Amino acid sequence: MDAYPYSGRFAVHRRLPGQGRPRDEILAELAAIAAEEDAFWETGKCSGTMYCGDHGHYSFLTAAFGQFAHVNALQRDICPSMTKFEGEIIAMTLDVLRADAVTDGTPAGIVTTGGTGSILHAMLAYRDHARAERGITAPNVIKPETAHPAFDKACHLFGIEPRTAPVDPVTTGVDAGWVADHIDANTIALVGSACNYGYGTIDPIAELSGLALDRGIGLHVDACLGGFILPFGQRLGYDIPVYDFRLPGVTSISADTHKYGYALKGSSVVAFRRKELRNAQYFYSAGWSGGKYCSPGIEGSRSGGLLAATWASMVSLGWDGYLRHAREIFQTSARMQDAVRSHPELRILGAPTFLFSFTSDEFDIYHVNDFMRERGWRFNGQQYPNALHMAVTRPQTQAGVAEAFAADLAEAVGYARERAGEPARSGAVYGGLPGGLTGDADQFIRAVMAELMDGQQALPPPG
Numbered sequence: 001m002d003a004y005p006y007s008g009r010f011a012v013h014r015r016l017p018g019q020g021r022p023r024d025e026i027l028a029e030l031a032a033i034a035a036e037e038d039a040f041w042e043t044g045k046c047s048g049t050m051y052c053g054d055h056g057h058y059s060f061l062t063a064a065f066g067q068f069a070h071v072n073a074l075q076r077d078i079c080p081s082m083t084k085f086e087g088e089i090i091a092m093t094l095d096v097l098r099a100d101a102v103t104d105g106t107p108a109g110i111v112t113t114g115g116t117g118s119i120l121h122a123m124l125a126y127r128d129h130a131r132a133e134r135g136i137t138a139p140n141v142i143k144p145e146t147a148h149p150a151f152d153k154a155c156h157l158f159g160i161e162p163r164t165a166p167v168d169p170v171t172t173g174v175d176a177g178w179v180a181d182h183i184d185a186n187t188i189a190l191v192g193s194a195c196n197y198g199y200g201t202i203d204p205i206a207e208l209s210g211l212a213l214d215r216g217i218g219l220h221v222d223a224c225l226g227g228f229i230l231p232f233g234q235r236l237g238y239d240i241p242v243y244d245f246r247l248p249g250v251t252s253i254s255a256d257t258h259k260y261g262y263a264l265k266g267s268s269v270v271a272f273r274r275k276e277l278r279n280a281q282y283f284y285s286a287g288w289s290g291g292k293y294c295s296p297g298i299e300g301s302r303s304g305g306l307l308a309a310t311w312a313s314m315v316s317l318g319w320d321g322y323l324r325h326a327r328e329i330f331q332t333s334a335r336m337q338d339a340v341r342s343h344p345e346l347r348i349l350g351a352p353t354f355l356f357s358f359t360s361d362e363f364d365i366y367h368v369n370d371f372m373r374e375r376g377w378r379f380n381g382q383q384y385p386n387a388l389h390m391a392v393t394r395p396q397t398q399a400g401v402a403e404a405f406a407a408d409l410a411e412a413v414g415y416a417r418e419r420a421g422e423p424a425r426s427g428a429v430y431g432g433l434p435g436g437l438t439g440d441a442d443q444f445i446r447a448v449m450a451e452l453m454d455g456q457q458a459l460p461p462p463g
Protein backbone atom coordinates (compact mmCIF):
# COMPACT_ATOMS: atom_id res chain seq x y z
CA MET A 1 0.00 0.00 0.00
CA ASP A 2 1.22 3.48 -0.89
CA ALA A 3 0.25 5.76 1.99
CA TYR A 4 0.88 8.90 -0.12
CA PRO A 5 -0.48 8.32 -3.64
CA TYR A 6 -1.21 12.01 -4.24
CA SER A 7 2.23 13.44 -3.67
CA GLY A 8 3.19 13.42 -7.35
CA ARG A 9 -0.09 14.90 -8.56
CA PHE A 10 -1.15 17.57 -6.14
CA ALA A 11 0.77 20.20 -4.19
CA VAL A 12 2.11 18.92 -0.87
CA HIS A 13 1.69 21.53 1.85
CA ARG A 14 4.67 21.22 4.11
CA ARG A 15 3.99 24.75 5.32
CA LEU A 16 0.89 26.90 5.58
CA PRO A 17 0.52 28.48 2.11
CA GLY A 18 1.76 32.09 2.14
CA GLN A 19 -1.22 33.12 0.06
CA GLY A 20 -4.54 31.33 0.32
CA ARG A 21 -5.58 29.19 -2.65
CA PRO A 22 -8.80 29.81 -4.62
CA ARG A 23 -11.88 27.88 -3.38
CA ASP A 24 -12.66 26.54 -6.88
CA GLU A 25 -9.24 25.02 -7.19
CA ILE A 26 -9.46 23.43 -3.74
CA LEU A 27 -12.91 21.97 -4.38
CA ALA A 28 -11.78 20.57 -7.73
CA GLU A 29 -8.82 18.89 -6.06
CA LEU A 30 -11.04 17.40 -3.34
CA ALA A 31 -13.57 16.20 -5.92
CA ALA A 32 -10.86 14.42 -7.92
CA ILE A 33 -9.49 12.67 -4.85
CA ALA A 34 -12.92 11.72 -3.50
CA ALA A 35 -14.08 10.27 -6.84
CA GLU A 36 -10.98 8.11 -7.00
CA GLU A 37 -11.45 6.78 -3.48
CA ASP A 38 -15.19 6.23 -3.84
CA ALA A 39 -14.56 4.10 -6.92
CA PHE A 40 -12.83 1.62 -4.64
CA TRP A 41 -15.93 0.66 -2.64
CA GLU A 42 -18.66 1.50 -5.15
CA THR A 43 -17.96 -1.88 -6.77
CA GLY A 44 -19.40 -3.54 -3.64
CA LYS A 45 -16.19 -5.52 -3.14
CA CYS A 46 -15.15 -3.85 0.09
CA SER A 47 -16.12 -5.34 3.47
CA GLY A 48 -17.82 -3.03 5.97
CA THR A 49 -16.81 0.61 6.30
CA MET A 50 -19.34 2.05 3.76
CA TYR A 51 -22.53 0.98 5.43
CA CYS A 52 -24.93 2.91 3.23
CA GLY A 53 -23.01 3.62 0.05
CA ASP A 54 -25.91 5.60 -1.44
CA HIS A 55 -24.72 8.99 -2.68
CA GLY A 56 -28.28 10.34 -2.57
CA HIS A 57 -28.44 9.56 1.15
CA TYR A 58 -24.97 11.03 1.69
CA SER A 59 -25.94 14.28 -0.09
CA PHE A 60 -29.06 14.50 2.06
CA LEU A 61 -26.98 14.02 5.23
CA THR A 62 -24.44 16.54 4.05
CA ALA A 63 -27.21 19.10 3.48
CA ALA A 64 -28.48 18.47 7.02
CA PHE A 65 -24.90 18.64 8.35
CA GLY A 66 -24.27 21.90 6.50
CA GLN A 67 -27.09 23.71 8.32
CA PHE A 68 -25.40 23.16 11.68
CA ALA A 69 -21.77 22.31 10.85
CA HIS A 70 -20.52 25.54 12.40
CA VAL A 71 -22.63 25.23 15.56
CA ASN A 72 -21.06 24.16 18.86
CA ALA A 73 -23.33 21.62 20.54
CA LEU A 74 -21.75 22.54 23.88
CA GLN A 75 -23.41 25.98 23.92
CA ARG A 76 -27.07 25.16 24.25
CA ASP A 77 -28.31 28.66 25.01
CA ILE A 78 -27.76 29.63 21.37
CA CYS A 79 -28.65 26.24 19.89
CA PRO A 80 -31.57 24.59 21.72
CA SER A 81 -31.96 22.56 18.49
CA MET A 82 -29.08 20.40 19.74
CA THR A 83 -31.02 19.44 22.85
CA LYS A 84 -33.86 18.36 20.57
CA PHE A 85 -31.68 16.41 18.11
CA GLU A 86 -29.59 14.72 20.78
CA GLY A 87 -32.62 13.85 22.91
CA GLU A 88 -34.49 12.40 19.96
CA ILE A 89 -31.48 10.42 18.70
CA ILE A 90 -31.22 8.86 22.16
CA ALA A 91 -34.98 8.24 22.39
CA MET A 92 -35.12 6.58 18.96
CA THR A 93 -32.10 4.42 19.81
CA LEU A 94 -33.69 3.38 23.11
CA ASP A 95 -36.78 2.38 21.11
CA VAL A 96 -34.70 0.15 18.81
CA LEU A 97 -32.85 -1.35 21.83
CA ARG A 98 -36.17 -2.14 23.58
CA ALA A 99 -35.82 0.18 26.55
CA ASP A 100 -39.64 0.03 26.68
CA ALA A 101 -39.11 -3.23 28.62
CA VAL A 102 -37.26 -1.46 31.45
CA THR A 103 -39.35 -1.16 34.62
CA ASP A 104 -36.56 -0.78 37.17
CA GLY A 105 -35.17 2.62 36.21
CA THR A 106 -35.23 5.49 33.74
CA PRO A 107 -33.34 4.65 30.55
CA ALA A 108 -30.99 7.32 29.24
CA GLY A 109 -28.11 7.79 26.81
CA ILE A 110 -25.35 9.94 25.37
CA VAL A 111 -24.46 10.61 21.76
CA THR A 112 -20.73 10.07 21.31
CA THR A 113 -18.23 10.32 18.47
CA GLY A 114 -18.18 6.64 17.57
CA GLY A 115 -18.08 3.10 18.88
CA THR A 116 -14.86 3.69 20.77
CA GLY A 117 -16.37 6.82 22.30
CA SER A 118 -19.47 4.90 23.41
CA ILE A 119 -17.39 2.14 24.97
CA LEU A 120 -15.13 4.65 26.72
CA HIS A 121 -18.12 6.47 28.20
CA ALA A 122 -19.72 3.23 29.38
CA MET A 123 -16.53 2.02 31.08
CA LEU A 124 -16.00 5.43 32.68
CA ALA A 125 -19.58 5.36 33.99
CA TYR A 126 -19.10 1.88 35.52
CA ARG A 127 -15.81 2.93 37.10
CA ASP A 128 -17.11 6.15 38.63
CA HIS A 129 -20.42 4.62 39.69
CA ALA A 130 -18.68 1.68 41.39
CA ARG A 131 -16.26 4.02 43.13
CA ALA A 132 -19.09 6.18 44.47
CA GLU A 133 -21.52 3.39 45.35
CA ARG A 134 -19.28 0.49 46.30
CA GLY A 135 -15.99 2.19 47.17
CA ILE A 136 -14.10 0.21 44.51
CA THR A 137 -10.67 1.68 43.81
CA ALA A 138 -9.04 -1.20 41.89
CA PRO A 139 -11.79 -2.08 39.40
CA ASN A 140 -11.78 -4.87 36.85
CA VAL A 141 -13.93 -5.66 33.81
CA ILE A 142 -14.35 -9.12 32.30
CA LYS A 143 -14.57 -9.15 28.51
CA PRO A 144 -14.51 -11.86 25.87
CA GLU A 145 -11.30 -12.32 23.88
CA THR A 146 -13.38 -11.35 20.81
CA ALA A 147 -14.51 -8.01 22.28
CA HIS A 148 -13.32 -4.91 20.45
CA PRO A 149 -9.90 -3.41 21.40
CA ALA A 150 -11.77 -0.26 22.49
CA PHE A 151 -12.40 -2.08 25.80
CA ASP A 152 -8.65 -2.51 26.31
CA LYS A 153 -8.20 1.13 25.37
CA ALA A 154 -10.81 2.15 27.97
CA CYS A 155 -9.12 0.00 30.61
CA HIS A 156 -5.75 1.49 29.68
CA LEU A 157 -7.04 5.06 29.91
CA PHE A 158 -9.16 4.70 33.02
CA GLY A 159 -7.01 2.43 35.18
CA ILE A 160 -9.30 -0.59 34.98
CA GLU A 161 -7.88 -4.11 34.95
CA PRO A 162 -9.12 -6.00 31.88
CA ARG A 163 -9.77 -9.73 32.37
CA THR A 164 -9.95 -11.50 29.06
CA ALA A 165 -12.24 -14.51 28.92
CA PRO A 166 -11.65 -17.28 26.37
CA VAL A 167 -14.27 -18.12 23.76
CA ASP A 168 -15.62 -21.45 22.61
CA PRO A 169 -13.64 -22.36 19.47
CA VAL A 170 -16.75 -23.70 17.72
CA THR A 171 -19.45 -21.16 18.55
CA THR A 172 -16.92 -18.31 19.16
CA GLY A 173 -19.18 -17.19 22.06
CA VAL A 174 -17.60 -16.31 25.40
CA ASP A 175 -17.05 -19.06 27.97
CA ALA A 176 -19.60 -17.95 30.59
CA GLY A 177 -18.25 -20.47 33.11
CA TRP A 178 -14.82 -18.82 32.93
CA VAL A 179 -16.48 -15.42 33.37
CA ALA A 180 -18.39 -16.65 36.46
CA ASP A 181 -15.19 -18.01 38.00
CA HIS A 182 -13.32 -14.73 37.55
CA ILE A 183 -15.82 -12.28 39.03
CA ASP A 184 -14.58 -10.91 42.35
CA ALA A 185 -15.41 -8.09 44.76
CA ASN A 186 -13.71 -5.56 42.44
CA THR A 187 -15.53 -6.55 39.25
CA ILE A 188 -17.56 -3.59 38.06
CA ALA A 189 -18.96 -4.97 34.81
CA LEU A 190 -19.06 -7.84 32.33
CA VAL A 191 -18.95 -7.34 28.58
CA GLY A 192 -20.62 -9.26 25.76
CA SER A 193 -20.88 -8.45 22.05
CA ALA A 194 -23.95 -8.50 19.82
CA CYS A 195 -22.32 -9.07 17.57
CA ASN A 196 -18.54 -9.08 17.74
CA TYR A 197 -16.55 -7.45 14.98
CA GLY A 198 -14.41 -10.46 14.16
CA TYR A 199 -16.91 -13.25 13.59
CA GLY A 200 -20.27 -11.52 13.60
CA THR A 201 -21.38 -13.89 16.35
CA ILE A 202 -23.35 -13.05 19.48
CA ASP A 203 -22.10 -13.91 22.96
CA PRO A 204 -24.48 -15.79 25.32
CA ILE A 205 -25.93 -12.49 26.56
CA ALA A 206 -28.86 -14.09 28.43
CA GLU A 207 -26.40 -16.14 30.47
CA LEU A 208 -24.20 -13.09 31.14
CA SER A 209 -27.33 -11.15 32.13
CA GLY A 210 -28.20 -13.82 34.72
CA LEU A 211 -24.64 -13.73 36.07
CA ALA A 212 -24.60 -9.93 36.28
CA LEU A 213 -27.91 -9.84 38.16
CA ASP A 214 -26.83 -12.62 40.46
CA ARG A 215 -23.57 -10.94 41.39
CA GLY A 216 -24.90 -7.39 41.46
CA ILE A 217 -22.62 -6.00 38.74
CA GLY A 218 -23.12 -4.28 35.38
CA LEU A 219 -23.33 -5.84 31.92
CA HIS A 220 -22.36 -3.83 28.87
CA VAL A 221 -23.55 -5.21 25.53
CA ASP A 222 -21.40 -4.00 22.65
CA ALA A 223 -23.90 -3.61 19.82
CA CYS A 224 -21.77 -1.01 18.05
CA LEU A 225 -21.97 -3.10 14.91
CA GLY A 226 -25.27 -4.95 15.40
CA GLY A 227 -27.35 -2.32 17.19
CA PHE A 228 -28.96 -0.89 14.07
CA ILE A 229 -29.32 -4.09 12.06
CA LEU A 230 -29.93 -7.06 14.38
CA PRO A 231 -33.20 -5.61 15.78
CA PHE A 232 -34.49 -5.37 12.23
CA GLY A 233 -33.27 -8.91 11.53
CA GLN A 234 -35.27 -10.04 14.57
CA ARG A 235 -38.38 -8.30 13.18
CA LEU A 236 -37.78 -10.03 9.84
CA GLY A 237 -37.86 -13.38 11.62
CA TYR A 238 -34.16 -14.28 11.56
CA ASP A 239 -32.96 -16.50 14.38
CA ILE A 240 -31.24 -13.82 16.49
CA PRO A 241 -31.25 -14.22 20.28
CA VAL A 242 -32.46 -11.41 22.53
CA TYR A 243 -29.50 -9.31 23.70
CA ASP A 244 -31.07 -5.93 24.51
CA PHE A 245 -32.83 -4.23 27.46
CA ARG A 246 -35.46 -6.98 27.52
CA LEU A 247 -32.82 -8.94 29.45
CA PRO A 248 -32.95 -7.64 33.03
CA GLY A 249 -29.18 -7.78 33.62
CA VAL A 250 -28.24 -5.62 30.63
CA THR A 251 -27.26 -2.24 32.08
CA SER A 252 -25.77 -0.51 29.02
CA ILE A 253 -25.56 -0.97 25.25
CA SER A 254 -23.40 0.76 22.65
CA ALA A 255 -24.90 1.12 19.14
CA ASP A 256 -23.19 2.96 16.31
CA THR A 257 -25.36 5.30 14.31
CA HIS A 258 -22.34 5.73 12.01
CA LYS A 259 -22.45 2.06 11.02
CA TYR A 260 -25.85 0.48 10.22
CA GLY A 261 -27.61 3.64 11.43
CA TYR A 262 -26.40 5.02 8.06
CA ALA A 263 -25.36 8.37 9.59
CA LEU A 264 -22.11 10.19 8.90
CA LYS A 265 -18.90 9.03 10.53
CA GLY A 266 -18.42 10.43 13.99
CA SER A 267 -21.61 9.40 15.77
CA SER A 268 -22.75 6.62 18.07
CA VAL A 269 -25.03 6.18 21.06
CA VAL A 270 -24.36 4.61 24.42
CA ALA A 271 -27.62 3.72 26.14
CA PHE A 272 -28.03 3.06 29.85
CA ARG A 273 -30.75 1.09 31.62
CA ARG A 274 -30.68 3.60 34.49
CA LYS A 275 -30.01 7.30 34.31
CA GLU A 276 -27.86 7.23 37.48
CA LEU A 277 -25.23 5.13 35.73
CA ARG A 278 -24.97 7.59 32.85
CA ASN A 279 -24.85 10.54 35.21
CA ALA A 280 -21.99 8.98 37.18
CA GLN A 281 -19.54 10.06 34.46
CA TYR A 282 -20.78 13.65 34.02
CA PHE A 283 -18.07 16.21 34.55
CA TYR A 284 -18.56 19.39 36.56
CA SER A 285 -16.12 22.17 37.34
CA ALA A 286 -17.89 24.88 39.29
CA GLY A 287 -14.94 26.95 40.44
CA TRP A 288 -13.11 27.82 37.20
CA SER A 289 -12.40 31.54 36.64
CA GLY A 290 -13.61 31.06 33.05
CA GLY A 291 -17.07 30.27 34.39
CA LYS A 292 -18.94 27.26 35.71
CA TYR A 293 -18.28 24.36 33.35
CA CYS A 294 -20.04 21.05 32.77
CA SER A 295 -20.10 18.55 29.91
CA PRO A 296 -22.14 15.37 29.49
CA GLY A 297 -19.15 13.34 28.34
CA ILE A 298 -15.46 13.35 27.50
CA GLU A 299 -15.64 15.78 24.58
CA GLY A 300 -15.77 19.53 24.89
CA SER A 301 -16.94 21.33 21.75
CA ARG A 302 -18.77 19.17 19.25
CA SER A 303 -20.11 20.00 15.80
CA GLY A 304 -23.88 20.45 15.72
CA GLY A 305 -23.73 19.13 12.18
CA LEU A 306 -23.19 15.55 13.32
CA LEU A 307 -26.22 15.63 15.60
CA ALA A 308 -28.37 17.14 12.83
CA ALA A 309 -27.17 14.62 10.25
CA THR A 310 -27.60 11.63 12.58
CA TRP A 311 -31.09 12.76 13.48
CA ALA A 312 -31.88 13.29 9.77
CA SER A 313 -30.65 9.79 8.88
CA MET A 314 -32.82 8.15 11.53
CA VAL A 315 -36.03 10.05 10.87
CA SER A 316 -35.68 9.76 7.09
CA LEU A 317 -35.35 5.96 7.27
CA GLY A 318 -37.69 5.03 10.11
CA TRP A 319 -38.53 1.41 10.93
CA ASP A 320 -39.58 0.67 7.34
CA GLY A 321 -36.36 2.04 5.83
CA TYR A 322 -34.12 0.14 8.23
CA LEU A 323 -36.15 -3.03 7.68
CA ARG A 324 -35.88 -2.68 3.91
CA HIS A 325 -32.09 -2.27 4.04
CA ALA A 326 -31.72 -5.07 6.60
CA ARG A 327 -33.73 -7.50 4.47
CA GLU A 328 -31.44 -6.97 1.47
CA ILE A 329 -28.30 -7.21 3.57
CA PHE A 330 -29.36 -10.45 5.31
CA GLN A 331 -30.34 -11.99 1.98
CA THR A 332 -27.04 -10.99 0.34
CA SER A 333 -25.05 -12.29 3.31
CA ALA A 334 -26.88 -15.63 3.13
CA ARG A 335 -26.01 -15.94 -0.58
CA MET A 336 -22.35 -15.16 0.08
CA GLN A 337 -22.23 -17.61 3.00
CA ASP A 338 -23.74 -20.30 0.76
CA ALA A 339 -20.86 -19.71 -1.66
CA VAL A 340 -18.35 -20.23 1.17
CA ARG A 341 -20.15 -23.38 2.39
CA SER A 342 -20.08 -24.85 -1.11
CA HIS A 343 -16.31 -25.34 -0.66
CA PRO A 344 -15.43 -28.16 1.75
CA GLU A 345 -11.97 -26.56 2.21
CA LEU A 346 -13.55 -23.50 3.80
CA ARG A 347 -15.16 -23.21 7.21
CA ILE A 348 -17.40 -20.42 8.56
CA LEU A 349 -16.74 -19.58 12.20
CA GLY A 350 -19.76 -19.94 14.49
CA ALA A 351 -23.31 -19.08 13.42
CA PRO A 352 -23.16 -15.55 12.02
CA THR A 353 -25.85 -13.44 10.36
CA PHE A 354 -25.01 -10.34 8.30
CA LEU A 355 -21.24 -10.51 8.91
CA PHE A 356 -19.38 -13.76 8.47
CA SER A 357 -15.82 -14.94 8.85
CA PHE A 358 -14.21 -17.96 7.25
CA THR A 359 -11.01 -19.91 7.55
CA SER A 360 -9.50 -23.07 6.11
CA ASP A 361 -8.04 -26.11 7.81
CA GLU A 362 -6.29 -27.10 4.57
CA PHE A 363 -4.36 -24.00 3.56
CA ASP A 364 -3.56 -20.51 4.79
CA ILE A 365 -6.71 -18.50 4.08
CA TYR A 366 -4.52 -15.52 3.21
CA HIS A 367 -3.85 -17.22 -0.14
CA VAL A 368 -7.56 -16.70 -0.83
CA ASN A 369 -7.14 -13.08 0.24
CA ASP A 370 -4.13 -12.66 -2.09
CA PHE A 371 -6.16 -13.88 -5.06
CA MET A 372 -9.34 -11.99 -4.18
CA ARG A 373 -7.35 -8.79 -3.75
CA GLU A 374 -6.29 -8.95 -7.37
CA ARG A 375 -9.99 -9.10 -8.23
CA GLY A 376 -10.67 -5.93 -6.26
CA TRP A 377 -11.98 -7.50 -3.04
CA ARG A 378 -11.02 -6.04 0.31
CA PHE A 379 -11.74 -8.22 3.33
CA ASN A 380 -10.71 -7.69 6.91
CA GLY A 381 -7.98 -10.06 7.98
CA GLN A 382 -7.97 -11.90 11.30
CA GLN A 383 -5.57 -14.08 13.26
CA TYR A 384 -5.70 -17.01 15.75
CA PRO A 385 -6.91 -18.63 13.56
CA ASN A 386 -6.15 -16.81 10.32
CA ALA A 387 -9.51 -15.90 8.86
CA LEU A 388 -11.15 -13.39 6.52
CA HIS A 389 -14.28 -11.52 7.31
CA MET A 390 -16.91 -9.87 5.23
CA ALA A 391 -19.26 -7.36 6.86
CA VAL A 392 -22.06 -7.22 4.33
CA THR A 393 -23.27 -3.68 3.80
CA ARG A 394 -25.54 -2.00 1.25
CA PRO A 395 -22.90 -1.79 -1.53
CA GLN A 396 -22.86 -5.62 -1.66
CA THR A 397 -26.63 -5.74 -2.23
CA GLN A 398 -26.17 -4.32 -5.75
CA ALA A 399 -27.04 -6.73 -8.55
CA GLY A 400 -24.26 -9.14 -9.43
CA VAL A 401 -21.99 -8.63 -6.42
CA ALA A 402 -22.87 -11.86 -4.56
CA GLU A 403 -22.51 -13.75 -7.86
CA ALA A 404 -19.09 -12.19 -8.52
CA PHE A 405 -18.07 -13.17 -4.98
CA ALA A 406 -19.06 -16.80 -5.61
CA ALA A 407 -17.23 -16.94 -8.95
CA ASP A 408 -14.04 -15.27 -7.70
CA LEU A 409 -14.05 -17.37 -4.52
CA ALA A 410 -14.19 -20.60 -6.52
CA GLU A 411 -11.06 -19.56 -8.43
CA ALA A 412 -9.39 -18.33 -5.26
CA VAL A 413 -9.87 -21.72 -3.60
CA GLY A 414 -8.15 -23.38 -6.56
CA TYR A 415 -5.29 -20.89 -6.31
CA ALA A 416 -4.95 -21.47 -2.55
CA ARG A 417 -5.03 -25.26 -2.90
CA GLU A 418 -2.06 -25.09 -5.29
CA ARG A 419 -0.15 -23.04 -2.73
CA ALA A 420 -0.98 -25.03 0.41
CA GLY A 421 2.15 -25.13 2.61
CA GLU A 422 3.61 -21.91 1.17
CA PRO A 423 3.44 -18.59 3.02
CA ALA A 424 0.80 -16.12 1.81
CA ARG A 425 1.54 -12.50 0.94
CA SER A 426 -1.14 -10.74 2.96
CA GLY A 427 -1.69 -10.73 6.72
CA ALA A 428 -4.00 -9.64 9.51
CA VAL A 429 -4.23 -5.95 10.37
CA TYR A 430 -7.50 -4.30 11.47
CA GLY A 431 -8.75 -1.93 8.83
CA GLY A 432 -7.08 -3.66 5.89
CA LEU A 433 -3.69 -2.01 6.11
CA PRO A 434 -0.71 -3.54 4.32
CA GLY A 435 -0.07 -7.24 4.44
CA GLY A 436 3.26 -8.98 4.67
CA LEU A 437 3.18 -9.61 8.41
CA THR A 438 6.59 -11.06 9.03
CA GLY A 439 8.84 -10.95 12.06
CA ASP A 440 7.85 -9.20 15.25
CA ALA A 441 4.16 -8.25 15.21
CA ASP A 442 4.54 -5.45 17.73
CA GLN A 443 7.31 -3.84 15.69
CA PHE A 444 5.22 -4.22 12.55
CA ILE A 445 2.18 -2.36 13.85
CA ARG A 446 4.46 0.38 15.19
CA ALA A 447 6.01 0.72 11.73
CA VAL A 448 2.54 0.98 10.13
CA MET A 449 1.62 3.76 12.53
CA ALA A 450 4.87 5.62 11.83
CA GLU A 451 4.29 5.34 8.08
CA LEU A 452 0.82 6.86 8.42
CA MET A 453 1.62 9.56 10.94
CA ASP A 454 5.19 10.69 10.33
CA GLY A 455 5.85 10.34 6.59
CA GLN A 456 4.96 13.50 4.73
CA GLN A 457 3.96 15.42 7.79
CA ALA A 458 7.59 15.70 8.86
CA LEU A 459 8.77 19.28 8.80
CA PRO A 460 11.07 20.27 5.93
CA PRO A 461 14.72 20.73 6.92
CA PRO A 462 15.39 24.22 8.30
CA GLY A 463 16.47 26.98 5.91
Ligand SMILES: *Cc1c(COP(=O)(O)O)cnc(C)c1O
Residues within 6 Å of the ligand: 114, 115, 116, 117, 148, 150, 193, 195, 196, 197, 222, 223, 224, 225, 256
Ligand atom coordinates in the same frame (compact mmCIF):
# COMPACT_ATOMS: atom_id res chain seq x y z
C1 LIG B 1 -16.71 -0.67 15.07
C2 LIG B 1 -16.81 -1.37 16.36
C3 LIG B 1 -16.37 -0.78 17.55
C4 LIG B 1 -15.58 0.51 17.59
O1 LIG B 1 -16.16 1.51 16.90
P1 LIG B 1 -15.43 2.75 16.22
O2 LIG B 1 -16.60 3.43 15.65
O3 LIG B 1 -14.44 2.27 15.23
O4 LIG B 1 -14.78 3.55 17.30
C5 LIG B 1 -16.61 -1.46 18.71
N1 LIG B 1 -17.20 -2.65 18.73
C6 LIG B 1 -17.60 -3.27 17.60
C7 LIG B 1 -18.26 -4.60 17.69
C8 LIG B 1 -17.41 -2.65 16.38
O5 LIG B 1 -17.79 -3.24 15.26
